[in-house]
Amino acid sequence: MIIRKEIKDDNELYLYFNGKLIYKRWLNLGYGKVFDTHAFGKYTDYSITDFDLEETPELIHVKAKLTLVTTEQGGRKTGIASGYRPNHVFEYQTNGQFKYAYMGDIQFEQTERILPGETKEILVRFLSRQPIDEYMNIGRKWWIHEGARKIGEAEILGIEFPKTE
Known part of the structure; x- marks a missing residue:
């Protein structure tokens, strides 16, 4: 490999x-x-900041409610831990494939892990150098993917954009 x-x-x-x-x-x-969503899905531990950029981009902090799909409905067999970096999908094409997979990591404030079928409040940190602003609205829902497989759904509860000088 x-x-x-x-x-x-x-x-x-x-x-x-x-x-x-x-x-x-x-x-x-x-x-x-x-x-290649199958191969990329195996390596979503990588983010743009892992690829030797001279500076780390600022982050958009999104407070959200996350629900993981149950194992029986095609979700994960195990839960996810803080720091998990799945694909974040806000829009699908007419053929059912997603347009873009945005980069963001999931952080937990009051729990160590979220299990399939559970709903918890989380913090998602998105890279600000993505064309993601149009989706940043309170109440907006999006989907969490591992490659092509949908494993969860999230809803925006609050947003904190980077401060501009």
Whole structure:
């Protein structure tokens, strides 16, 4: 198993798994595209800040209510822990595939773990260099994915944007 990253023209990040392109990210635009959801889903522990950027982008903090899908309904067999970095999907295409998988990690304030079928309040930290602002509205729902598999649903309860100087 070989994972390789490549930055071309100081603007485009490419992530390869065993020689096959699985992910591309336009660094100046702040969004990416997943080409192989199965392979990429195995490696969602990586975030854009793990790829040697000179500075870490600011974060959008979103307080949300998260419900994990039960195992019987196709969700995970085990729960998730604080620091988990799934794919965050706000919109699907007409063919059922998602348009973009946004980067954000899930943090827990009052619990160690969320189990399948449970609902808890969480904090999600999204990278601010993503075209995600249009989705940042209280009451907005989005879906949590591991690759192509939907494992949860979240709803925005509150938002804290980075302070601009």
